[in-house]
Amino acid sequence: MNHATAAHEFQRDPARAAWHDQTLWMVRTKRDRMAARVPEWEQLREAASQIKEHTLSKLADYLEQFADNAEANGIHVHWAADGDEHNRIVHSILEKRGARKLVKSKSMLTEECHLNPYLEKHGIEVIDTDLGERIVQLQKMPPSHIVMPAIHLKRAKVGEVFHEHLGTPAGLDDPQQLTEAARQHLRQHFLTADAALTGVNFAIAETGGFVVCTNEGNADMGAHLAPVHIACMGLEKIIPQQVHLGVFLRLLARSATGQPSTVFSSHFIKPRPGQEMHIVIVDTGRSRQLARPDYRKSLACIRCAACFNTCPVYRRSGGYSYSYFIAGPIGSILAPNVDKAAHSSMPFASTLCGSCTAVCPVKIDIHTQLLKWRQDITGSGYTPWWKKAAMQVTAFIVSCPPLFRLGGWLMRKTTPLLNLLRLDPWTKHRDLTTPPKQTFRQWHNKQSNKIKTAP
Amino acid sequence: MTIGLFIPCYIYQLYPQVGQATYTLLTRLGYQVEVPEKPACCGQPMSNSGFAKLGTGCITDFAREYASFDHIVSPSGSCVLHLKESLEAQHSPLAHRVYELCEFLHDIAKVDSLPSRFPHRVGLHQSCHGLRGLGLGSPSECMVPAFSKPAHLLQMVAGLELVPLDRCDECCGFGGTFSVFESDVSVSMGRDRIHDHITHGAEFITSADMSCLMHLGGLLSREAPQVKVLHIAEILAGTAEKELAVDGNGLP
Ligand code: SF4
Numbered sequence: 001m002n003h004a005t006a007a008h009e010f011q012r013d014p015a016r017a018a019w020h021d022q023t024l025w026m027v028r029t030k031r032d033r034m035a036a037r038v039p040e041w042e043q044l045r046e047a048a049s050q051i052k053e054h055t056l057s058k059l060a061d062y063l064e065q066f067a068d069n070a071e072a073n074g075i076h077v078h079w080a081a082d083g084d085e086h087n088r089i090v091h092s093i094l095e096k097r098g099a100r101k102l103v104k105s106k107s108m109l110t111e112e113c114h115l116n117p118y119l120e121k122h123g124i125e126v127i128d129t130d131l132g133e134r135i136v137q138l139q140k141m142p143p144s145h146i147v148m149p150a151i152h153l154k155r156a157k158v159g160e161v162f163h164e165h166l167g168t169p170a171g172l173d174d175p176q177q178l179t180e181a182a183r184q185h186l187r188q189h190f191l192t193a194d195a196a197l198t199g200v201n202f203a204i205a206e207t208g209g210f211v212v213c214t215n216e217g218n219a220d221m222g223a224h225l226a227p228v229h230i231a232c233m234g235l236e237k238i239i240p241q242q243v244h245l246g247v248f249l250r251l252l253a254r255s256a257t258g259q260p261s262t263v264f265s266s267h268f269i270k271p272r273p274g275q276e277m278h279i280v281i282v283d284t285g286r287s288r289q290l291a292r293p294d295y296r297k298s299l300a301c302i303r304c305a306a307c308f309n310t311c312p313v314y315r316r317s318g319g320y321s322y323s324y325f326i327a328g329p330i331g332s333i334l335a336p337n338v339d340k341a342a343h344s345s346m347p348f349a350s351t352l353c354g355s356c357t358a359v360c361p362v363k364i365d366i367h368t369q370l371l372k373w374r375q376d377i378t379g380s381g382y383t384p385w386w387k388k389a390a391m392q393v394t395a396f397i398v399s400c401p402p403l404f405r406l407g408g409w410l411m412r413k414t415t416p417l418l419n420l421l422r423l424d425p426w427t428k429h430r431d432l433t434t435p436p437k438q439t440f441r442q443w444h445n446k447q448s449n450k451i452k453t454a455p
Numbered sequence: 456m457t458i459g460l461f462i463p464c465y466i467y468q469l470y471p472q473v474g475q476a477t478y479t480l481l482t483r484l485g486y487q488v489e490v491p492e493k494p495a496c497c498g499q500p501m502s503n504s505g506f507a508k509l510g511t512g513c514i515t516d517f518a519r520e521y522a523s524f525d526h527i528v529s530p531s532g533s534c535v536l537h538l539k540e541s542l543e544a545q546h547s548p549l550a551h552r553v554y555e556l557c558e559f560l561h562d563i564a565k566v567d568s569l570p571s572r573f574p575h576r577v578g579l580h581q582s583c584h585g586l587r588g589l590g591l592g593s594p595s596e597c598m599v600p601a602f603s604k605p606a607h608l609l610q611m612v613a614g615l616e617l618v619p620l621d622r623c624d625e626c627c628g629f630g631g632t633f634s635v636f637e638s639d640v641s642v643s644m645g646r647d648r649i650h651d652h653i654t655h656g657a658e659f660i661t662s663a664d665m666s667c668l669m670h671l672g673g674l675l676s677r678e679a680p681q682v683k684v685l686h687i688a689e690i691l692a693g694t695a696e697k698e699l700a701v702d703g704n705g706l707p
Contacts, residue, residue, distance in 0.1 A: 002643070349640075395498075
């Protein structure tokens with residue numbers, strides 16, 4: 001389904017759409033307040049941007065350095081060209097240990113690779129332990145937001161899901177009680193899991209260690225209890241040195257949720273005695289994106305979702321209106337790299353207001369890339385013929401003054417009728433302006449004549 | 456000094472009063488103003504729809520027709536941004552001679568007083584391309600000292616009261632062809648904008664970009680016709696007051 005159609009569905013419940021907008025806007029304002037308290041905020045963004053640019057320019061070197069150091073620390077490092085290979089690697093690790101249950105803490109990468117269905121098919125139970133992610137997992141739905149996966153659900157809906165799956169009393173919508181129910185439910189799984197899988201926020205080349213940021217401590221619960229810890233990361237998660245971490249950690253939580261810091265920033269450096277630790281480094285089109293000068297900066301993304309929260313289109317259309325598992329502005333510049341035809345409507349789901357670019361903590365030129373993808377997509381022919389025809393006609397009319405005058409005349413003559421009929425997407429909700437008595441040129445010509453004939 | 460005035464296609468056809476106000480404002484400041492006939496359009500509608508190639512003719516025409524002017528002014532932030540970016544991509548020196556009207560008045564003409572009067576409550580819609588693209592003001596996302604060139608100019612108008620807004624620079628949802636191809640989201644965004652202005656008691660919504668106002672005005676005309684849109688040039692030039700008196704549009 002293209003974005004416009006899905007957004008139309010979302011907008012059919014205007015009250016809920018307005019609630020969604022306001023909820024996310026609140027997160028954006030929290031971010032503003034928190035950012036304003038850091039006097040060097042803009043310098044931090046610039047530093048983050050430069051560190052990422054530098055890293056991307058030497059990515060292969062840093063990846064090797066990271067892998068060498070991680071291995072020296074006793075971590076097994078695996079390389080996966082795509083999602084399938086990633087899934088096979090994870091499965092083989094689990095299989096070797098005879099693992100039947102995997103607790104996962106939020107990892108968008110495993111969403112990207114469709115790991116859950118793959119493992120389930122092989123008889124392994126996967127439990128998402130991030131509260132929001134668990135809620136949507138119970139619903140058999142994907143996350144609608146990369147940081148707040150269930151942000152589109154109201155509390156009462158969460159109560160219904162828990163009633164159905166966790167046996168809580170019907171009609172429960174007290175946040176305290178709902179969280180407690182989830183806590184008890186997840187605790188059982190943490191205690192009985194055979195392996196834990198986490199995402200990676202930052203992988204440090206210099207040390208071979210990595211950092212996972214969560215608010216619920218679920219990554220730690222999983223990783224510290226299970227005998228096997230698998231960490232999965234896209235190959236762009238690298239930063240060169242430990243000192244750079246401060247720049248990113250200060251930006252990440254403030255940009256994401258308006259917190260000064262995530263509750264847990266867990267540093268993993270080596271397995272504890274008796275534990276097995278693995279890192280799976282995934283490409284899936286990232287190296288292709290790296291080779292495209294117009295789009296490579298998109299790999300600097302630290303997945304804070306500030307661009308989601310600020311995006312007026314995302315807020316009013318919801319995560320499920322986007323065809324890719326990463327929605328919002330950043331999703332719209334990542335998706336066409338993966339499949340241009342399948343996600344051809346995403347770069348058009350924007351007014352190009354540029355708020356995403358202005359909010360992004362690593363200064364990705366998101367809206368410029370959206371515009372570039374639009375050219376790419378039409379250039380590849382993924383545009384309806386009528387849209388192309390309309391643009392050709394427009395271009396022809398504006399290039400030819402007599403036609404332009406005639407076209408304008410026609411338009412002014414038909415305006416009252418169009419306003420009356422309200423059939424097209426514009427006049428359905430908006431009036432066209434009352435046509436003026438003369439055009440600017442007509443006025444200007446009179447003006448010039450006045451000057452010429454003046455004594 | 457002679458200024459090349461660029462009147463974008465939709466202003467030419469539908470909002471001549473905006474062109475007139477700009478012309479009046481600039482001539483009154485002592486500039487000679489010329490308006491070449493071509494091009495009619497900056498090419499942005501094509502480019503934003505993914506057909507930038509179809510818009511290159513507009514840029515070529517523009518570069519030719521306006522080459523002789525030291526300063527080129529246009530009352531449309533969005534068109535100016537597109538012209539600048541396209542000319543820059545071609546390494547044309549013209550890129551740095553194109554100004555949005557407020558930008559010109561503030562940075563080049565350095566206007567510090569205006570003889571106009573507009574005793575009304577006015578909401579300023581900070582159009583995105585002017586704000587974030589041309590830097591006409593500080594976007595709310597950025598942690599920099601607050602400023603706004605359009606607001607600064609409006610404060611010179613006697614009697615004018617700027618109303619505060621809940622969301623001082625959220626997009627109105629116009630977005631060129633977005634307003635048609637994504638009309639549901641576009642309309643929802645526009646509604647939220649007009650209600651923000653109305654809640655704060657605005658009698659008029661103004662902006663440095665008529666395209667946003669075309670969208671917001673279209674919604675107002677259906678949902679709150681007592682509130683009107685006016686391009687900032689009309690207020691700064693003092694022509695709005697006269698027009699309203701002639702039309703009898705709700706003036707005391
Ligand atoms: S693109 Fe920027 S703002 Fe959006 S999620 Fe990535 S880092 Fe955050």
